[in-house]
Amino acid sequence: MKTVENAAGRMVPDEINGKEAVPFKGVGKHRPTGRKYAPLIPSCIDYPEDNNKVISSLREALVLCGLKDGMTISTHHHLRDGDLVSNQIFAIASELGIKDLVWLPSASFPCNDPVIQYLEDGTVNRIEGSMNGPLGMFVSEGKMKGTAVLRSHGGRVQAIQDGEVKIDIAVLAAPAADSFGNAKGTGGPSATGVIGYAKPDYLYAEKVIVVTDNLVDLPCWPMEIEGNYVDCVVVVDKIGIPEKIVSGTTQITKSPDRLLIAELTASFLEKSGLLRNGATMQAGAGGTSLAIAVFVHQMLKKKGWKFRFGFGGSTKYMVDMLEEGQMGAILDAQAFDLDSVKSIEKNLNHIPYPVFNAYNYHSKGNLTTMMDIMILGATEIDTNFNGNVVTHSDGLLLHGIGGWQNCLHARNVIIPVPLFRDRIPVIVDRVTTLCGPGELIDVIITERGIAINPRRQDLLDSVRGKGLPLVTIEELRETAEKICGKPEKAAFDDRVVAAIKWVDGTVIDAVRKVKK
Amino acid sequence: MKQAITGNAGPKVRSDIEVTLELTEAGGIELNLRSKVKTMYGKAIEEQCRTLLAYFGIENARVTVNDSGALPFVIAARIEAAVKALTGTSKSFIPEMISENTYHSVRDRYRFSRLYLPGNNPGMFLNAGLHSPDGVILDLEDSVAPDRKDEARILVRNALRAVDFYGAERMVRINQGQRGLDDLDVVIPHNVHLVLIPKCEDADTVRTIDKRIREIKQREGQTETVFLMPIIESALGVENSRDIATASESVVALAIGLEDYTADLGVQRTKEGKESLYARNRLVVAAKAAGIQPIDSVFSDVGDMEGLLENVLSSKALGFEGMGCIHPRQIAVIRQGFSPSPEEMDKAKKIVIAWRDAQAKGLGVVALGTKMIDPPVVARAEKTITLAVRLGMLPENWMEEETVKN
Secondary structure: OOEEEOOOOOEEEOEEOOEEOOEOOOOOOOOOOOOOOOOOOOOHHHOOOOOOOEEOOHHHHHHHOOOOOOOEEEEOOOOHHHEOOHHHHHHHHHHOOOOOEEEEEOOOOHHHOOHHHHHHOOOEEEEEOOOOHHHHHHHHOOOOOOOEEEOOHHHHHHHHHOOOOOOOEEEEEEOEEOOOOOEEOOOOOOOOOOOHHHHHHHHHOOEEEEEEOOEOOOOOOOOOEOHHHOOEEEEOOOOEOHHHHOOOOOOOOOOHHHHHHHHHHHHHHHHHOOOOOOOEEEOOOOHHHHHHHHHHHHHHHHHOOOEOEEEEEEOHHHHHHHHHOOEOOEEEEEEOOHHHHHHHHHOOOEEEOOHHHHOOOOOOOOHHHHOOEEEOOOOEEEOOOOEEOOEOOOOOEOOOOOOHHHHOOOOOEEEEOOOEEOOEEOEEOOOOOOOEOHHHOOEEEEOOEEEEOOOOHHHHHHHOOOOOOEEOHHHHHHHHHHHHOOOOOOOEEEEEEEEEEOOOOOEEEEEEEEOO | OOEEEEEOOOOOOOOOEEEEEEEOOOOOEEEEEEEOOHHHHHHHHHHHHHHHHHHOOOOOEEEEEEEOOOOHHHHHHHHHHHHHHHHOOOOOOOOOOOHHHOOOOOOOOOOOEEEEEEOOOHHHOOOHHHHOOOEEEEEOOOOOOHHHHHHHHHHHHHHHHHOOOOOOEEEEEOOOHHHHHHHHHHHHHHOOOEEEEOOOOOHHHHHHHHHHHHHHHHHHOOOOOOEEEEEEOOHHHHHOHHHHHOOOOOEOEEEEOHHHHHHHHOOOOOOOOHHHHHHHHHHHHHHHHHOOEEEEOOOOOOOOHHHHHHHHHHHHHHOOOOEEEOOOHHHHHHHHHHOOOHHHHHHHHHHHHHHHHHHHOOOOOEEEOOEEEOHHHHHHHHHHHHHHHHOOOOOOOHHHHHHHHO
16 A cells, blocks of 8 residues: 545545545546446345245344355444444344454444444454544554545445445344335334435345334335335334434533624624525534524524525424424434424425435535535634544544535535634644545634635625624634644654545545554 | 642633642652643643743642643643742742733723623633623632632733733722732732722722722833722612712722622512612712712523513613623623613604704704703713714714715
8 A cells, every 4th residue: 555645735545445545636526437336136036925024133134144254234323322223233243253344334423432342353344434432532543453434424325326335234223114124214212303324225235134123014104215125124122212312412502602603603694695585504413503593593584584495414493494484494314303303204394305315426416516505513624724524633533524525515615613622723724634625615703703715705705894803714823823822733653544535435635543 | 748739620621720739859840741632732831831830940849730721821820829829939920911902991981791700710711802791800709719819819910911802891800808909919010901899888998999009000100090890789888889989080880799788688689679779779879970880780690681681671771881791691681781772762863963953943942742852851862872873883973874864
């Protein structure tokens, strides 16, 4: 393996886990050719005539699906920190003496920390997905055998669809399923609202296991997973812990400083004219984003305006807009809280809409390019507006990419962040890890000023002279450094511990092992 | 062995540092650093600690610092306080005064909202000014635990030099009695605009403090007036409020503290405030008679913004011109409450224009609708207009614009 400089000026490996890797070429420069990947052809005669695919245990199902060394196992993250299924897969594999599995989750959570022991005992070679907290630390310290691959939600679909990743067995938890394998996210004790993240998995995996704690009569309707793609159905006592399925971040921030940033953001949206009748918006589930949604909702009400639609990650605050008439529809990839889960069941214009369609580079069109207002976060932004969401300034890998990279393709990307967290500047001279190129990031809103990307002269013109604290990104960096002092850079070894993929499958940056 | 611990640490502590200092006989400085920003600032923190200890002449010591992202002015204050606690040194390490902190205040500036900042809690200092309070109060009195008073004083001094309060009036609430006078020695040389005098009961207290401030100013060659805001928090204070208001030229406002006042009376403090109505009326009259601003007590339920607004409006109706805040989110509500409402502005504009037209025609009295307008009505309307202009709610040339419109 050698490293090469990619189009963003980052040194990246040309080979990852023994497979050739294409360095990032620039935004919109890479066009894979050929045909989409497809799993082997099954025949219905190989399945029971009564179509009852219920298998007594996950262990039996995994064995039946031919679990063996080196396979790639995929899961979705709709159960979030209440996921009781994923860890079991690797516990079973470990008991069976299986080695070198690749885990392809659509995201991981603190509840998945026990997987560390299966990374240590060799059951799992690597994770290709998000790594948070202790898992991220484990990777950053160079303890994982394989190289981690971090992809955006859309990038995961892209990799599955163009054959970069081949799923051997998809193990898909389902809040409701029938004996044929039709499944959905509503109903039952572990309702998640939608299970759209499972879509590429069930369509492209060689074998599909649906795991449910709520076996319903056929047909499980409206199904999000179609039984025709499913090999086995496993019924367990519990797939999730309900109170932990709800995302922990769906509370409006109480921090006065973050509320100030949220107010400033809402004011920017109003004064720039980005907020208008018929606009589209996506804001995510962080405390600051939720506060922005609330402020924006008040503005819409006052003006008698309505968003055409919003894209979820849905939250109570989006549902309020929908139900009070300030949002035409919610297209929803995941429900972040219980109000959203309930809304999907009762509101016809709250529509499950998987990232499979919305974010995928190989889709015929990208939903995010239709979004007028996109509110995102970041751990670091540099003076070229480049963004980092996976590492902190100390070099440790601590977050996944989520849909962040995909959302950068919206018309107006706005990132409200504090200028520094404790003593750590958020606006820096060069991001520790490059996750998104600055040409896609338009506005940085901090408590100490708003910096607009000079590429967006139109936005600059729209807010000039309207009383907003406009500054340059360089001024923001200087202010942060003046208050906090000049930070030292993290020191790294040469070893690449994680590759950061761009939405098209190319390698935009690499994370290296931190020096102790 | 004697040991000094200063500052704060713990899972919820941010932007602070805990310093544990033990003086030793030999072996140089043994520094043990724990910091959540170690990768970025570990070396800088260590260097700062060593430089400061050398400055104070400490050659042998065991130092443990537990850092939660403290800025340099906090680290300096914590080290100094620890050294002072062990050696009693009279030496101080004064951080650089940033250029943003050299602005002055004026006697008659508005004081609608003034945000209390507990003096030993540096995490709240940094962004306080960004919330646009009229004033920030670095509090050395009730919000600081008795055994932390010394270190808070040093921290507040450093904050006055190193923290940008973004144009807010820079206030310090000193302690009562001798400790309060000693507080003045430490803080006054660092561009304090206003001193709050807690539990003030007589004019002598004001005069003593004023005298001490003048002495310090003379010593330091300072010329700007340091304004005073006595806080009336007892029955005796209320009875003496007129004397207190006129005790010194420097007094620009009288504030009332209702928690202590109701305690002194032995009654419950209620939201309606019937129990304090007399005191509040008396204080407003005393202040207005002396030509200074009457300032109301804080509203302690930080979650109840509607209750706060109601409180502000009733306070304004009594004649108060400002209120304390204990949470940044209260600032905008208080400002809104004390600002003229659109209706008030409209009415005031009509009165002033009608009066101007009457004057032009040589009329002494004029009617607006069915109401007679005479000089006091005009004076009140003019006050409203001045306030609106100064708050940026009306342009300076509003009258021309109105005339054009009509």
